[in-house]
Amino acid sequence: MSDNLFPDVSAFLRDRGWSLVRENTSGADLWSLTDRVQMYLPHVITRGSFEWSDITERIASAHDERPSTVAREIDFVRYDVARFRVDNDGLSDRTISLESGATVVSSAFGMLRAAATSARRPRQSIGSNYSKLGDGIAREARLGHTEPGSFVFPVALKVSTTEQETLGSLPGTVFDTATPESPERRVTRTLAQAISALDKHVLKPGLEPRMRDLTPVVIAGGTKELLAHLTRTVADPDISWLETGFSWAPIEAVSPSVPKAVTVPADAEARELMSRAVRLLSSPKTDPLRVVTGPIIHIGHTPGDPFGEVGIQSPSPSGSRYGRVEVTVRQEQLSQIHHWMDQGTTVVVYGVVEHRPGRPARLKDPAELQALEDTLPGT
Structure with missing residues (x-):
């Protein structure tokens, strides 16, 4: 710097x-x-x-x-900060058991590491296939001092600088671009959205989860490993709730829809719901379609054409540089898509991805984009 x-x-x-x-x-x-x-x-x-x-x-x-x-x-202008705040079950606000503190810190790293892998591509379970590039980002995270009140463990991740792509001009085509999301922001955002999706689709309904209830959690970046670390924290007998709060580096714009805080209860019902979710995500599953998630970084449209082209930021499978997947969309959706790009909204699209040597990957057929928070309605 x-x-x-x-x-x-x-x-x-x-x-x-x-x-x-x-x-x-x-x-x-x-x-x-x-x-x-x-x-x-x-x-x-x-x-x-x-x-x-x-x-x-x-x-x-x-x-x-x-x-x-x-x-x-x-x-801290260049840092995203995830605050893992726990209640110490009525004990003095100046101390927490060493074992409980170690559990929170260890689980915080485990959740961040899992999010760093699922941020590159949504998946149900990671197993031993952690991303080396994702692990590199997780190792850059810094643990700050605890803060007054209930115990707070701030984990800071410094965001890197990204620049807009320079797109070739095509006669008659109008392009609009946005600055890509940094890889570090993508990791912290994925962690926030995964925990928020778990709260919305599993914990708040309070019903035994089914695999279809976990689909939006997986799309948001939740994995068996992330949920297992979260469950381990709230299973600690000295902890009665865990709050994950997020503050976003002012140096990089963030969508107003990104969660600011999520509180996970540590009662018996919540623990059982999360344990059940972990067991479901442990079951093998083959996805026939690829799920692509990320912010929109470019839009191209030729006036009069019934279709336009959208570029969704998606990490390159072969390197640390950000990549994109191109999607053909209908002209009537472009107004909403421009709004999502201006807001930095995370979008989701399903399809069969066609890889093209030397060019961005593309979905084979026209597709409908959705905002991540709208992929499936709450229960």
Whole structure:
């Protein structure tokens, strides 16, 4: 990462509600929080410099906070943070049993590692087939200090920089593109959406799950392994619930539909439901169709053509570079698809994937896209 903190501070200001009033190529931009609160932001900011101290003090004054708090939040501008928060069953909020704490931390890593593999392609069970690229991302995660109150274990994952693709121009075709999702964001998002899908389709209904109830969980990124680690945590006798909360790196846009927090109860009924789900996902299953999930990163359409082309970001099976699967869609769906791309919504599509040497993979037939949260209605 560059020593220049200008991009980080800019992202922080946007996240806190500031607006860029005037860009100045000569060395500083003018930002505004209100008509009476404005600040010039130099294009070069070095930690520990006079500019750094002045900026953190001005921001802190505007938000009635301490400069040290502002500086710490800017430090995490490039990090997605998953907070695993547990209740310690009425014990002192200053301690938790060492065994329980070890269970939470171990299970948190296991869930993140499973999500890093299922983020590359939804699957029911991983077995020994963990993704090496996914494991590399999971190993980059950092464990922060616990936070006051019930025990909180923050797991921070630094997002990398991605750039928009440069698409070749075709006469008469209109293209729209979006910045691809970073591989680290895809992992954290998958973890959040998988736990949320489990809560929506298994825990909240409170009925013995069937395989069809678990389909949206698998599509969202849930696997036997992820659910097994989650079940292990809530089975601890000193834990009465587990809350997974997510805060998203301001340096990278995130869809408003992505979950912010999910609480999993640790009562006997919830444990049994999750144990049953783990047993179901352990059964072998062959999927005749490929499920493709991810954000939309490009749309192409020729005026008057009844079909358009959509590119869904999907990790390349042969490398760390992000890839895409191209899908032909009907013209009447393009308005909704543009909205999903603008919002960064995760979409889902089913089909037979055709691999083309030197070119992006493609679904063989026109297909209907759905937002992930709409793939199957709640019970």
